[in-house]
Amino acid sequence: MASEGPISPAEDKVREESPDELRRSKEAFISHWGEMGSSWGVPRSMAEIHALLFIEGRPLCADEIMDRLQVSRGNVSTTLRQLADWGIVTRVRLRGDRKDHFQAEQDVWTLLSLIVRARKRRELEPLLAALDDASSIAREDVASAADPRAAKEHLARLESMQDALKRLDRLSDRFIGRGGKGLDVAVRLLTSLL
């Protein structure tokens, strides 16, 4: 292509690829996803970078992300690493290009599973560990306490919280365990049962 005409800046690469409406729609998706992320404690630019990769569907390199979202190279690099750690973005090498490219998981249920898994590890599990400690200390304390009644009630509260969270934890292990479609299956199942 670009065969003979010397350099006709805009037209020669007749970029049907972004006919404005499409571009606007992508941008809307990116903003909303970023918005949602930020209310769930995910840095806005992280959510946006993910949204861009998801909605483009093809592997993009750092420079393209910087251009499209107007964020710094450092930010892009750090964020892509984190997204890769979560497993929702993968590094892809394109033949003939030394740049790293990145591609987002395209299956939505797999995506959601991976997100759940990552957050569970980082946030739910440490809390459960702490509750375990807290309640075993409280359990010992029931015997020796000056006010055993109060100690017992306290223990009961801790344990009810612990039980519920443990149950959710075990449940999510099964949903997201091997496969990836676990969540999808579970949701369909429940929808039909309830």
Place this chain on the structure above:
Amino acid sequence: MASEGPISPAEDKVREESPDELRRSKEAFISHWGEMGSSWGVPRSMAEIHALLFIEGRPLCADEIMDRLQVSRGNVSTTLRQLADWGIVTRVRLRGDRKDHFQAEQDVWTLLSLIVRARKRRELEPLLAALDDASSIAREDVASAADPRAAKEHLARLESMQDALKRLDRLSDRFIGRGGKGLDVAVRLLTSLL
């Protein structure tokens, strides 16, 4: 010093009520709950105030919360209002006391349902509305687009995200709908099925 004076600061009010171990255990719970909250986008002090009310189990007034957590009156007031909006804390009037008192929901499954409900309203639903708009625009665009192939793929991506989120939305309606124990039931059900 101050050994024989009429005021013997600590000992005279032999407070069995907080035998140190109990107090420490409560404080540990409060910190961890606060920690978790803050990684899920809930202000730390909001999560802590809730944790305090939950773990005490009895109605507390603003002053007691301020003392225990060392936060300002303004913060306590604002936060209690929000917790009440979420429905996980209720305002209680105690006979003979003009102060408002606040009490946290004690049933953990009800608590979790209420949290899910609140966040769904504030965050999931607006996103769904936006996706609806985005995909109907994209749908119209498929006809007129310069590159219908690209437009179709884009629409497919939007819709797959929309479908999954809608399904979760409907599902959570049922879980949390009337009752409060919906979540509990669903979790037990799934645990036995999967």
Place this chain on the structure above:
DNA sequence: GCGAACTTTCAGAAGATTCTGAAAGTTCGC
């Protein structure tokens, strides 16, 4: 209607998080 008791509001301060960009690091072909 007045004052005391209590609560809410909100502008600005304090604090936390996120982002930038340039320098250091890595990798690769030659």
Place this chain on the structure above:
DNA sequence: GCGAACTTTCAGAATCTTCTGAAAGTTCGC
């Protein structure tokens, strides 16, 4: 081993969120 292409790191800047506290608002008994 060298330089070009690319990536990562991280100190400090920019930004966003949360918190404080004092003033304004409300409610209630009298």
